[in-house]
Amino acid sequence: QQQVKQSPQSLIVQKGGISIINCAYENTAFDYFPWYQQFPGKGPALLIAIRPDVSEKKEGRFTISFNKSAKQFSLHIMDSQPGDSATYFCAASKPSGYALNFGKGTSLLVTP
Amino acid sequence: EAEVAQSPRYKITEKSQAVAFWCDPISGHATLYWYRQILGQGPELLVQFQDESVVDDSQLPKDRFSAERLKGVDSTLKIQPAELGDSAMYLCASSSPAGGTEQYFGPGTRLTVT
Numbered sequence: 001q002q003q004v005k006q007s008p009q010s011l012i013v014q015k016g017g018i019s020i021i022n023c024a025y026e027n028t029a030f031d032y033f034p035w036y037q038q039f040p041g042k043g044p045a046l047l048i049a050i051r052p053d054v055s056e057k058k059e060g061r062f063t064i065s066f067n068k069s070a071k072q073f074s075l076h077i078m079d080s081q082p083g084d085s086a087t088y089f090c091a092a093s094k095p096s097g098y099a100l101n102f103g104k105g106t107s108l109l110v111t112p
Numbered sequence: 113e114a115e116v117a118q119s120p121r122y123k124i125t126e127k128s129q130a131v132a133f134w135c136d137p138i139s140g141h142a143t144l145y146w147y148r149q150i151l152g153q154g155p156e157l158l159v160q161f162q163d164e165s166v167v168d169d170s171q172l173p174k175d176r177f178s179a180e181r182l183k184g185v186d187s188t189l190k191i192q193p194a195e196l197g198d199s200a201m202y203l204c205a206s207s208s209p210a211g212g213t214e215q216y217f218g219p220g221t222r223l224t225v226t
Contacts, residue, residue: 006154032213043116043203043217044155089154093213097143099168100215102154 003027004092006103013110019077021106023090026071030092034100035064035075038087047088048075080110114138116218118204124224130192133221136185137206143167144181145215146189149201158202161187194225 006023013019023033034049050057050064050073057064063076077084087107091100117136125131137144142163147155158177160168163184172179176195181187191198201222205215 043220046214046216097207097213099145099157099160104154
C-alpha cells in the first residue's frame with residue numbers, strides 16, 4: 001500500500017508566488033524525509049531533506065516544514081520561478097540505508 | 113561532481129525478448145538500489161544491494177527479473193521475458209554509509225516493450 005500520500009497531484013503557480021506541496025505518512029519508524037525534483041526524461045534529483053528532530057529546514061528558496069505529531073511534512077517553494085516547473089516527489093525511509101518510499105508526485109507549473 | 117551512470121538511456125524491445133540494464137554507482141557507495149518508475153507515479157524499489165549482497169528483493173518479480181552486483185561495484189538488472197507491463201523507467205540509485213541515507217539517482221533507462 002502507499003506508505004506516503006502526497007497532494008496535490010498538480011499545481012499551477014504564478015511566477016513569484018509560493019508553491020506548497022503536502023505529504024503524510026503512517027509508519028512511525030520513518031526518520032528521514034527527502035524531497036526530490038524530477039524533470040521529464042531525467043532521474044530524480046535530491047532537493048532537500050529533513051529528520052524528525054527539527055520542525056523546519058530551509059535551503060535557499062526551498063523550505064521543509066515537519067509536524068511529527070501529525071505525521072505530515074510539506075515543501076514550500078518561495079518566489080517560484082518558471083525553471084522550478086517539474087515533478088516533485090516526497091519520500092520517507094527508515095534509518096540507515098533503507099529504501100525510499102515515494103509519494104505519487106506533484107506536477108508543478110510556474111507560469112510567467 | 114560524481115554521478116550514477118546508467119545505460120542504455122532508452123531501450124525498445126519486443127514482448128518475450130530479454131533485456132538488460134547496467135548501473136555504475138558513485139565511487140565508494142556501498143549501497144545500490146534499483147527502482148522502477150511507471151509513468152505518472154513515484155519510483156518503487158525492485159532490489160537493494162549492500163556491497164555484493166542482496167538486502168531486499170521482496171518486490172522483485174523473480175520469475176522474470178534478476179539482478180546482480182558481482183564485485184560490489186556495478187550492477188546489472190535483467191528481464192526475461194519482457195512483458196508489455198514492464199514498460200517503465202528503470203532507475204538506479206546509490207548511497208554510502210558515510211553519507212547516511214541520502215540516495216543519488218542516475219538518469220534512468222526508459223524501457224518500451226512492444
